[in-house]
Amino acid sequence: MRAIFASLLVTAAHLATAHYTFPNLIINGVTSSDWQYVRMTENHYSQGPVTDVNSNAIRCYELDSTSATSAGIASVTAGSTVGFKASNIMGHPGYFSAYLTPASPAANSNNAGLGKTWFKIWEWSPTWSTSAGLGFPSANIVSFNFTIPKNTPNGQYLLRGEQIALHLAGTQGGAQFYIGCAQINIVGGGSGTPTPTVSFPGAYSPTDPGILINIYVQPSGFPGYTAPGPAVWKG
Structure with missing residues (x-):
């Protein structure tokens, strides 16, 4: 019994x-x-x-209604380098992206980000060549960084960082979404009009080619990795 218990702890x-x-x-x-x-x-x-792209958890995966009010709001200058640090080494191969949404009435409101207001500001996609196959963003990293577009209008936002881990994505529902939403106030910005915009849930389908994909075997004529969601707004 002790051996079984020890095995369960290791697992x-x-x-x-x-x-x-x-x-x-x-x-x-x-x-x-x-x-x-x-x-x-x-x-x-x-x-x-x-794992369910149609669940409300795909937005920010909040613990409960206190998650927004418990977190502070960070001041960020447009054009700054920002990012997220993970709690563990990110050993899964996958796709990274970052989104912003204007936060109404405030970044620490539970009503922020509920509409078709999210726009993508960055992505880090797997590479592809017929000789080398799929190549993934650096393995075993602990953080990812990107830039807030300089023309992002001033105001409060939710900043959504995401990795879609694809090691089990060969069957529907196998892709794993790791998500964090930071509350920020952008200053020193511009007068850009971020587009296109999407909602969460709504931005992804479980059968999108960048979500339902066997990364170990590619079919004949494979065009390369197709990123899910909208195009990146570069600001």
Whole structure:
């Protein structure tokens, strides 16, 4: 019995370290404390992913209605480098992206980001060549960084960072979504008009070619990885 219990503990530890959350916002190289500006997610203990793109969890994966009010709002200058730090090494191969949505009436409101208001500002896609196959963003990283477009209008926003882990994505519902939403106030911005905009849920379909994909075997004539969601607004 002791041997079985020890085996279960090892298995549980392995599963926990294989998954992760994004509790830390990075602004110009400075990393916040856990959940200081990021809404605490439902998986903050289990660290398990979202797998249903049609669930409300695909938006920000909040723990509950207090996640927004418990987190602060960080001031970010447009054009700054920002990012998210993971709770564990991100060992799964996949696709990264970041979205913004204007936050009405405020970034710490539960009503923020409920409409068709999200726009993509960055993505990091797998590469493809017939000789080398699919190549994925650097393995075993602990953070990812990107730039807030300089022409983003001033105001409060939700900043959504995401990795879609694709190691099990060969069957529908197998892709794993790791998500964090930071609450920010953008200053020093411009007068851009971010487009196109999408909603969460709504931006993705479970059969999108970038979500339902066997990364280990590609069919004849494979065109390369097709990123899900809208095109990137570069601002």
